Amino acid sequence: MSKVSGKFGVSDLARFGGEKMFGRVRGTPNLVRPNVEQFLTYSREFFEARRYTNAGPLVRRLEARLAHMHGVKYCIAFANAFWAIVMTIRSLALEGRSELVMPSLTYRRLADIVSWTGLTPHFCEVNKDTLAMDPKFAVKAVNERTALLLAPHPIVNNCDVAGMEELSAKTKIPLVFDSVESAMETYRGTMIGGFGRAECFSMHSSKLINGFEGGYVTTNDAVLAERLGYVRGFGFAAEDRVVALGLNAKLNEVHAAMALAAIDDLPAQIERNRAKYVLYRELLRGIPEIRLLEFDDNEKRCYKTIVVELLNSWPLSRGRTIDILHAEGALVRPYYSPPQHLKKMAYETIAEDLSETERLAERFLLLPCGAHVDEDDISQVVDLLAFLRSRAAEIGSAFDRAALA
Ligand SMILES: Cc1ncc(COP(=O)(O)O)c(C=O)c1O
Numbered sequence: 001m002s003k004v005s006g007k008f009g010v011s012d013l014a015r016f017g018g019e020k021m022f023g024r025v026r027g028t029p030n031l032v033r034p035n036v037e038q039f040l041t042y043s044r045e046f047f048e049a050r051r052y053t054n055a056g057p058l059v060r061r062l063e064a065r066l067a068h069m070h071g072v073k074y075c076i077a078f079a080n081a082f083w084a085i086v087m088t089i090r091s092l093a094l095e096g097r098s099e100l101v102m103p104s105l106t107y108r109r110l111a112d113i114v115s116w117t118g119l120t121p122h123f124c125e126v127n128k129d130t131l132a133m134d135p136k137f138a139v140k141a142v143n144e145r146t147a148l149l150l151a152p153h154p155i156v157n158n159c160d161v162a163g164m165e166e167l168s169a170k171t172k173i174p175l176v177f178d179s180v181e182s183a184m185e186t187y188r189g190t191m192i193g194g195f196g197r198a199e200c201f202s203m204h205s206s207k208l209i210n211g212f213e214g215g216y217v218t219t220n221d222a223v224l225a226e227r228l229g230y231v232r233g234f235g236f237a238a239e240d241r242v243v244a245l246g247l248n249a250k251l252n253e254v255h256a257a258m259a260l261a262a263i264d265d266l267p268a269q270i271e272r273n274r275a276k277y278v279l280y281r282e283l284l285r286g287i288p289e290i291r292l293l294e295f296d297d298n299e300k301r302c303y304k305t306i307v308v309e310l311l312n313s314w315p316l317s318r319g320r321t322i323d324i325l326h327a328e329g330a331l332v333r334p335y336y337s338p339p340q341h342l343k344k345m346a347y348e349t350i351a352e353d354l355s356e357t358e359r360l361a362e363r364f365l366l367l368p369c370g371a372h373v374d375e376d377d378i379s380q381v382v383d384l385l386a387f388l389r390s391r392a393a394e395i396g397s398a399f400d401r402a403a404l405a
Pocket of ligand 1: 080081082083107110152178180181201202203204214215
């Protein structure tokens, strides 16, 4: 069992003085590298035309392509998802209201993004099975001050889109999806992108489509699309005609070139991701104390990130498990932990009882994945996990001795 990871005894673990399993770290960000020639071919276009930014031809082509892929009328590219989300919320939030309902167990800086809109994040509980915002908990945080519902999709599968839309219709509070983790997936057979009033996506290098940095909003709302087109570029509607308070959050041409090349590679990337996911699934069957969060194969999925639950029967604490894996160069990450309501923020937030969120935040881990992780790495990681399980008692003693030393 330990032949793959090279660990035969506890002293072989890097945490306790042994040799590191990975010289170059294996992390969890996607970091896809599209074909460099493809990237340069796109880049030559803007370079030769001397069109570097300000809604250049590649940004427009990217927007058209993304709108088509998501099956929506409009796509508005931004410099990142951060400002895409801020400006979408600012455009749609009900006037005179001060709060925004969102889960605490989600992207660790999502509340910061909300704070830039001037609204106060009001955290709600999540569904224990999907780890996602759930209308039956979200409704408890809704009140007469609620300006908007922000529903982020979880890392594996989707939140209850229909339920959230129903809540939005019933309360007449606008609904925006943070769909960063569900890009190019389907919900009940329909592409993510056209639900709620708008959906927001990231093209950060760690995401499905690598534009180095970048983001975009999809919507079928013509008024919103026009407004976002202004506000991302200082609010200019025409030369010297500013129609709204804007900022500078435009996507530039070199980022669009990278994103277009990444989209060209997307079908192949999804196949590669799926092969790695299937291998993890197969190998993890040998460790019943670890549960892989399985992708719903009845929907279109991109298989980008591998999330596991350490069940109660797993014999080591999550902290010690992470400690050992990090020492080996396997940069596993706790899933959205700590949750946002437990962090010290520079702004006000509202949280009622979030005990389920707190419980869930202690249980999940992201395992190494992405373009820089290959099948051999996966075998080594799972083999190491099996080794940890088989030597848990000795490892526990080694930790205790190290603490006393
Ligand atoms: C769910 C989610 N929303 C928003 C963001 C922010 O994206 P960006 O880095 O493009 O600003 C991220 C980034 O990791 C994310 O994971």
